[in-house]
Amino acid sequence: MLRYVIKRILLLIPVLLGISFFVFMVLHLFTTDPAALMLGQHATNEQVAALREELGLNDPVWVQFFRFLSDLVQGDFGRSLMTRAPVLDEIFSRFPATVELALAAIFIAAIVGITVGVVSAVKQYSVFDYFSMIGALLGVSMPIFWLGLMMIVLFSLKLHWLPVSGRIDIGMEPVHITGLYIMDSILTRDWESLKSALLHIIMPATALASYSMAIIARMTRSTMLEVIRQDYIRTARAKGLKETVVTYRHALRNALIPVITVIGLQMGVLMGGAVLTETVFSWPGIGSRLVDAILASDYPMVQGSIIFIATVFVVVNLVVDLLYAWLDPRIKYS
Amino acid sequence: MAELAKATVETAEIDELHSPLREFWRRLSKNKLAMVSLVFLLGLTLVALFAPYIAPYDPINGIMEESLQAPNAKHLLGTDELGRDILSRIIFGARISLRVGLLAVAIALSVGTVLGSIAGYYGGKIDLIIMRFMDIMLSFPSLLLAIAFMAVLGRGVENAVIAISIVTMPEYARIVRGSVLSVKENEYVQAARAIGNRDAAIIFKHILPNVMAPIIVRGTLGISTAILETAALGFLGLGVQPPDAEWGTMLGSGRGYLFNAPHLVYFPGIAITLTVMAFNLLGDGLRDALDPRLRQ
Numbered sequence: 001m002l003r004y005v006i007k008r009i010l011l012l013i014p015v016l017l018g019i020s021f022f023v024f025m026v027l028h029l030f031t032t033d034p035a036a037l038m039l040g041q042h043a044t045n046e047q048v049a050a051l052r053e054e055l056g057l058n059d060p061v062w063v064q065f066f067r068f069l070s071d072l073v074q075g076d077f078g079r080s081l082m083t084r085a086p087v088l089d090e091i092f093s094r095f096p097a098t099v100e101l102a103l104a105a106i107f108i109a110a111i112v113g114i115t116v117g118v119v120s121a122v123k124q125y126s127v128f129d130y131f132s133m134i135g136a137l138l139g140v141s142m143p144i145f146w147l148g149l150m151m152i153v154l155f156s157l158k159l160h161w162l163p164v165s166g167r168i169d170i171g172m173e174p175v176h177i178t179g180l181y182i183m184d185s186i187l188t189r190d191w192e193s194l195k196s197a198l199l200h201i202i203m204p205a206t207a208l209a210s211y212s213m214a215i216i217a218r219m220t221r222s223t224m225l226e227v228i229r230q231d232y233i234r235t236a237r238a239k240g241l242k243e244t245v246v247t248y249r250h251a252l253r254n255a256l257i258p259v260i261t262v263i264g265l266q267m268g269v270l271m272g273g274a275v276l277t278e279t280v281f282s283w284p285g286i287g288s289r290l291v292d293a294i295l296a297s298d299y300p301m302v303q304g305s306i307i308f309i310a311t312v313f314v315v316v317n318l319v320v321d322l323l324y325a326w327l328d329p330r331i332k333y334s
Numbered sequence: 335m336a337e338l339a340k341a342t343v344e345t346a347e348i349d350e351l352h353s354p355l356r357e358f359w360r361r362l363s364k365n366k367l368a369m370v371s372l373v374f375l376l377g378l379t380l381v382a383l384f385a386p387y388i389a390p391y392d393p394i395n396g397i398m399e400e401s402l403q404a405p406n407a408k409h410l411l412g413t414d415e416l417g418r419d420i421l422s423r424i425i426f427g428a429r430i431s432l433r434v435g436l437l438a439v440a441i442a443l444s445v446g447t448v449l450g451s452i453a454g455y456y457g458g459k460i461d462l463i464i465m466r467f468m469d470i471m472l473s474f475p476s477l478l479l480a481i482a483f484m485a486v487l488g489r490g491v492e493n494a495v496i497a498i499s500i501v502t503m504p505e506y507a508r509i510v511r512g513s514v515l516s517v518k519e520n521e522y523v524q525a526a527r528a529i530g531n532r533d534a535a536i537i538f539k540h541i542l543p544n545v546m547a548p549i550i551v552r553g554t555l556g557i558s559t560a561i562l563e564t565a566a567l568g569f570l571g572l573g574v575q576p577p578d579a580e581w582g583t584m585l586g587s588g589r590g591y592l593f594n595a596p597h598l599v600y601f602p603g604i605a606i607t608l609t610v611m612a613f614n615l616l617g618d619g620l621r622d623a624l625d626p627r628l629r630q
Contacts, residue, residue: 018470026486141611143562145569146585146603153596272475276566280589290478291570294485306482310474317473 004325008318019310020072024065027303072307078300082293087304091286095308096179097167098285101277102270104182104205109212110263114256116213117220122247124225132217139214144273148207148280155203162203165282169196204281208273212266219262223255230254257327264320268313361623368619371612378609382428391419393426393579402595412597414588416577420598423579424605430580431561431609434495438560441499443553446506451537453507454514465511468504476501480563484572491580494573498563502556509552513545520544547624555617558610565606581606 035051052058056067071078077087116136120129156164163169167181174185174193182201185194227233228251236250237243275287282288286305293301362368381388391409396417405412411420453464471479483497517523518541526540567573568582569589576583581602588598 014466015470015473018466019473022470023482026482137611137614138607141558141614142607143565143569143582143585143603143610145566146599146606149585149589149592149599150603153592153599157593157596268475272477275477275481276569279570290481291572294481295571297485299485302482302485306474306478309478313475314473 001326005322008322012314012318015314016311017069019314020069020307021065023303023307023310024068025061027299028061028064077304077307080293080301081298082296082301087300090289090301091305091308094284094286094289097283098271098274098278098287100180100182101201101204101208101274101283101285102267103180104201105208105270106212106263106267108205109209109216109266112209113213113216114220114259116217117259118224118247118252120217120221121224121228129221133221136214136217139210139217142210143276144207144210145276145280147210148204148277151203151207152280163200167197167200167284168193169200172196204277204283207280208270208277211273212263212269215266216259216262220255220259223258224251227251227255257324260327261320261324264324265317267316267320271309271313271316358623362619365619365622367615368623371615371619374608374612375616378428378612379432381425382432385425385429389419389422389425391422393418393423394577402591402598404595404597411601412595414584414598415591415595420584420601423584424581424601426579427581427584427602427605428609430491430574430578431564431606434491434498434564435557435561435613438495438498438502438564439553439556441495442503442556443506443549445499446503447510447542447549449503450507450510451514451542454511455518455533455537455541461511464507468507471501471504472508474501476559477563477566480567481570481572484567489572489575491574491578494564494567497567498560501563502559506549506552506556509548510545513548514541517541517544551617551621551624554613554620558613558617561606561610561613 035048035055035057039047039051056064059067075088077091079085080087080090083090116132120126120132123129152164155162172193174181174190174197175188177184177187181197182194185191185197233246233251236246241250274283274285275290277283278285278288279291286309290302290305290309292298293305396413396419398417400409400413401415401417403409403413409419409421411424413419414423449464449468453461474482479501480494480497483500484493487493487496514537523536523540526536531539564573564580565582565585568580568584569586571583571586574580574583576587584602585599588595588602591598
């Protein structure tokens with residue numbers, strides 16, 4: 001197992017190198033001259049040429065790439081053209097918001113998805129099964145940003161139950177410990193902040209969760225249906241065990257293994273979906289910052305956030321793979 | 335003699351009944367949801383083709399005095415901030431969504447099929463290089479990668495097609511490679527090689543026709559992904575640019591009027607959801623009809 005873990009971690013290196021190379025090349029080959037962009041419209045050609053020299057933009061591409069890479073390894077992602085702040089600082093200041101949103105979404109998706117899937121399987125062809133599968137179909141077909149907008153119209157504008165946007169009411173931010181508001185407010189027993197944070201996160205997290213929730217519900221339903229027909233379930237029933245014990249102790253436990261992989265894979269999907277959800281709800285995470293950066297041609301920021309998000313995505317997928325191998329002994333470490 | 339003739343006719347009828355295409359159609363037409371979706375999509379295609387004749391108003395030039403009207407008898411789905419008829423814009427939007435969806439999948443599928451079959455057929459170093467590259471592309475969340483390409487290529491509908499086809503291509507390459515691997519050792523492929531066919535001929539004539547089923551299914555489902563991603567790019571302001579009518583772009587600009595005119599965001603979203611759902615259901619139906627073993 002340890003060998004396998006080490007091997008998998010070492011295999012990350014070429015992938016991460018590939019990601020950096022890819023992003024660097026794509027942005028450098030095709031974007032407009034960053035020197036011209038930094039100096040604005042009124043700069044003379046001489047000024048632009050001087051800045052190009054200063055920034056090293058006249059060096060061969062591979063020299064530029066290695067300089068970029070060595071900066072990257074030292075944690076220097078460059079400076080944002082918009083705010084002049086170091087890109088990495090901006091990413092770190094916004095990352096907790098994205099993590100909090102993604103975690104809340106995966107939590108909702110897993111709880112609701114598994115419950116709906118189990119009940120649908122146990123009561124196959126019932127009215128509940130019928131409606132929940134329609135719901136699942138809607139979940140994979142609806143654009144999440146539209147679902148978000150519809151929720152805002154209903155819960156914020158018509159019913160006035162939930163706030164339209166943001167992460168917490170102004171001035172309510174809890175003491176900074178982890179950067180996750182819900183966690184921090186629980187740790188500091190700041191119940192007012194907790195309430196505000198929960199009210200703010202519920203809509204974006206549910207919207208973001210919708211797609212994954214549908215996938216998890218479908219997956220749970222089909223694996224449960226498969227497991228229920230197995231011999232050991234019949235044996236458990238024949239022993240005279242109660243139906244709930246059979247369902248939850250015998251069937252669900254075995255059905256959950258593939259479901260857990262799906263949940264893990266959804267974690268990555270959520271990182272991508274966060275771009276849309278954060279934009280809809282003005283959630284101050286990396287996703288919304290990335291969109292702003294693109295619209296403003298702030299390419300160091302674009303480059304940094306894309307590399308950062310892709311790295312997180314790759315690492316999360318690796319952790320899921322390893323967890324899966326650990327959970328299911330049938331998996332070969334090859 | 336007459337008996338024999340009758341028997342022959344019967345066998346012929348049975349043969350015809352069991353021809354693969356008929357069998358496929360028989361299975362597909364039993365699936366009500368898939369058929370409803372097919373009819374819906376054919377209808378939508380007609381609407382898109384004849385948009386200028388069907389749409390009641392000009393989708394680009396509105397009437398300012400009639401801006402932000404709620405749905406009424408004159409404008410069935412209301413008007414937007416520039417007084418443009420929303421129904422007309424949705425009708426014209428079908429053109430963009432269908433075109434982008436079909437085109438992006440066609441490009442991704444063709445490139446993915448070529449790369450996947452080369453990787454699967456030749457194996458070895460070529461396979462390793464191609465698939466490593468695909469793995470790197472798959473290590474980005476696809477929407478994020480599409481956004482990155484839009485940042486580089488610039489906004490607009492053509493670039494959206496390019497971005498979406500690039501980011502979805504690796505998945506097709508993977509499926510094709512897997513299928514090619516599974517059939518390339520079959521006897522008919524070896525026979526084709528033995529009689530001296532060129533590699534390209536073997537791949538296109540003997541291998542690909544036998545691995546089409548999963549590709550067609552994936553392609554149909556892929557159209558819904560492509561439409562969703564086009565809408566997402568449009569919504570973020572990176573895809574189709576105003577004043578062109580595209581469903582996602584309409585949602586993006588309607589977002590600013592949630593308070594006083596929420597109807598701006600109702601209908602484009604419904605249009606996207608129904609279209610994507612139809613492609614999903616049709617894809618599921620095709621999967622069941624083409625390969626009964628895959629039925630869920």
